[in-house]
Amino acid sequence: MAAVSFLEERVLFSPDVPEAVNKLLQSAVAASHADKPLAEKFFQQAQALDGTCLQTYFALYKFYFYQGRLQEAEREARAALAEAARQGGFTADYRLLSQETGKRDMYASDVHLFYLYSLKALAFINLRRQQDEEAQLILSIIRGLDPEDRSGASVIMDLASAMLEDAA
DSSP: OHHHHHHHTSSOOOTTSOHHHHHHHHHHHHHTTTOHHHHHHHHHHHHHHOTTOHHHHHHHHHHHHHTTOHHHHHHHHHHHHHHHHHHHTSOSOHHHHHTTBTTBOTTSSHHHHHHHHHHHHHHHHHHHTTOHHHHHHHHHHHHHHOTTOTTOHHHHHHHHHHHHHHHO
16 A cells, blocks of 8 residues: 555645645556556546646646647647636737737746746647747747746757757
């Protein structure tokens, strides 16, 4: 029983994650190597249990990304952006949000930062899906929304630049 408990607590999500959601997420992570369908079921149950818990979106888009299920990863990243924007009281549309540069502090809360992280993930997903134009657009928007690079998007920007150089 102690080994199961160790596996269940091996990933630290935000301390704000409700206990029941965290338990499902931990079960999903524990199952993700041996039983991917079961892991997906647990991730989805966690999200269904609390659709306002941003960590469930993060866990799902990462799970799908690492499975090479990029269309589903993109869907979850977009859902993450929508939920973060809803909670933060701003538009989920990054194109419109970029027009508000200087009017909105994207470092104001964890919800805002989560939006930036999810936007970075969306850019990376688009790069992997070879949707370079959309990825470049998102990255240029992130430059304006996150001038201090708190999301770490510069890593994706460097990767995108290297990919463009290789293609030339």
